[in-house]
Amino acid sequence: MSNSISILGLGLMGQALAGSLLDAGHQVTVWNRSAGKGDDLVARGATRAATVAEAVAASPLVIVCVLDYVAVHALLTDVPLDGRVLVNLTNGRPSEARETARLVAGRGGDYLDGGVMAVPQMIGNPGALILYSGSQAAFDGHRDTLGIMAEPRFVGADPGLAPLLDLAMLTGMYGQFAGVLEAVALVASEKVPVVEFTSTLLVPWLNAMASTMPRLAEQIEAGDYSTDVSNLEINRVGAAGLMRAFEEQGVKPDLLLPLKAIIDQRVARGHGTEGLQGLIEELR
Numbered sequence: 001m002s003n004s005i006s007i008l009g010l011g012l013m014g015q016a017l018a019g020s021l022l023d024a025g026h027q028v029t030v031w032n033r034s035a036g037k038g039d040d041l042v043a044r045g046a047t048r049a050a051t052v053a054e055a056v057a058a059s060p061l062v063i064v065c066v067l068d069y070v071a072v073h074a075l076l077t078d079v080p081l082d083g084r085v086l087v088n089l090t091n092g093r094p095s096e097a098r099e100t101a102r103l104v105a106g107r108g109g110d111y112l113d114g115g116v117m118a119v120p121q122m123i124g125n126p127g128a129l130i131l132y133s134g135s136q137a138a139f140d141g142h143r144d145t146l147g148i149m150a151e152p153r154f155v156g157a158d159p160g161l162a163p164l165l166d167l168a169m170l171t172g173m174y175g176q177f178a179g180v181l182e183a184v185a186l187v188a189s190e191k192v193p194v195v196e197f198t199s200t201l202l203v204p205w206l207n208a209m210a211s212t213m214p215r216l217a218e219q220i221e222a223g224d225y226s227t228d229v230s231n232l233e234i235n236r237v238g239a240a241g242l243m244r245a246f247e248e249q250g251v252k253p254d255l256l257l258p259l260k261a262i263i264d265q266r267v268a269r270g271h272g273t274e275g276l277q278g279l280i281e282e283l284r
Contacts, residue, residue, distance in 0.1 A: 006059040009066035020124030031055040081109030094160030101159040115166025133162035178255040227275025
């Protein structure tokens with residue numbers, strides 16, 4: 001475990017990561033394109049690096065958290081990485097993670113890609129999770145340090161796995177928010193108090209539905225699209241009625257329309273007796 005860590009990028013997440021390491025007593029070197037973003041961290045004991053190269057040279061463990069992988073590559077141009085472990089916590093695609101791993105290896109460094117499953121306020125607290133993939137040796141060697149920021153979970157040697165799982169989890173989150181926004185817009189159209197509706201009715205219902213997801217995944221993995229609840233034909237009729245209700249209430253169902261379209265498509269292919277899990281075949 002290294003007591004010296006460098007952080008490149010001081011947006012809200014980068015500041016939270018650096019702050020958690022400072023609170024744990026680590027020596028933290030920070031760099032940001034706009035130097036002023038590091039003022040609070042420097043006041044708390046961090047060292048400000050004038051350049052990326054200076055920050056990288058200061059620590060064997062370098063954490064990068066910037067806007068995108070284009071920015072990551074721009075930062076690392078001509079910067080020696082010999083003997084460094086680069087942990088990239090920038091959100092991106094699996095292909096970008098694999099490309100960055102090759103770039104780092106070509107410069108003599110070791111690489112971990114990470115998917116941050118937390119908002120900045122959660123960093124350093126129970127409930128924060130960061131997924132890592134890439135170098136097992138790098139992960140094992142710095143597990144304790146990584147564990148200060150969030151629960152560290154190694155998901156495989158392929159650098160692309162952490163961003164893949166990160167994007168998949170974000171996909172589930174976006175779908176959930178889409179449904180919640182549509183639901184709240186619908187009840188608000190009749191001046192129903194949305195806070196009471198959300199806390200007493202919607203959230204318990206969503207929690208109950210979430211508990212069925214592992215069984216859904218088992219069925220998908222087994223190729224079993226049978227159902228003992230509402231099949232796709234019933235859902236097709238129900239979705240059509242739902243769209244009509246939105247129209248009558250003066251609410252746009254735009255976030256739900258793609259789901260209705262794929263239900264219609266699956267039923268039109270002759271699979272109306274399947275459960276909702278059968279829709280995955282339309283996505284493959």
